[in-house]
Amino acid sequence: MGKVMKYRDHRGLLADSLDTTVEIPATKEALIAHLNAISSSGPKLTNPDSVTVEKYGHGIDKRCGWDTHIVAVYGCAVGFTDGPLADVVLTELRAALEAS
DSSP, X not given: OOOEEEEEEOOSSHHHHHTTOEEEESSHHHHHHHHHHHOOSSOOOOOGGGEEEEEOSXXXXXXXXXOOEEEEETXXXXXXXXXXXXXXHHHHHXXXXXXX
């Protein structure tokens, strides 16, 4: 398996959120599969563009040691990861190399 990331659900309290932490491959496909697996109702996610992962806050979150990124589905926060998706990092590296 390639790079893995930690994912946790959005909850009212950080401790409750951290209790939901799982490790999954650091890809959008794996994230969508996980979100579909934990969803108890509603339609399954099929459009990758409906899920976004963006930097949340500044630097490392001292409470949990994460480089926190927020996960949103159609703009609504559903959870957090401990870093960016691996494919996003690769895209950014390629763009930087091409620009130099």
